[in-house]
Amino acid sequence: MKKITLFAAICCFGFAFNAKAQSPFGVGDTMYVDGIWYKVTDATNKYVEVTNDNKGNNLWANAANRYTGAVNIPSSVVNNGNGQAYSVTAIGESSFRICYELTSVTIPNSVTEIISCI
Numbered sequence: 001m002k003k004i005t006l007f008a009a010i011c012c013f014g015f016a017f018n019a020k021a022q023s024p025f026g027v028g029d030t031m032y033v034d035g036i037w038y039k040v041t042d043a044t045n046k047y048v049e050v051t052n053d054n055k056g057n058n059l060w061a062n063a064a065n066r067y068t069g070a071v072n073i074p075s076s077v078v079n080n081g082n083g084q085a086y087s088v089t090a091i092g093e094s095s096f097r098i099c100y101e102l103t104s105v106t107i108p109n110s111v112t113e114i115i116s117c118i
Contacts, residue, residue: 025079031086033077036067039092048077049090049115052097068101075108090115 025031025040030051032038038048050073052066076087090113096102107114 025082031077031079031081033080034074036071036073036077038077038086038088040086041090046084046086047089048086049092049113050088050095051092052095066101067096067099070104070106071096071102072106073108073111075110089113 026043027040029040030037031040031048037051039051041047041049073088073091076085078085088108088110091107091111093115096105
């Protein structure tokens with residue numbers, strides 16, 4: 001009986017430990033941090049680009065996913081899902097498409113590529 005209980009406890013502890021150890025996001029995965037959507041472009045070096053929303057949804061139909069006002073892009077962001085920091089190196093395709101209420105965008109020096117963002 002003691003062997004089974006100890007084995008069960010070890011299995012549960014191992015499961016809880018694995019559940020806590022979050023793996024880094026992969027290329028193409030998205031995150032939402034402080035009002036801005038980011039997509040991972042390089043998982044090894046932890047690079048992300050600004051994107052228009054989390055799944056490429058139809059921005060014409062969903063006004064809630066559009067950027068408005070002043071957008072201040074930081075040079076790096078911390079993913080709330082895994083606690084890892086990612087450098088913002090690009091502004092992705094159509095990131096600010098049909099964002100009619102956008103007034104300004106502040107771009108950090110870490111951004112080295114702007115892909116047709118409108």
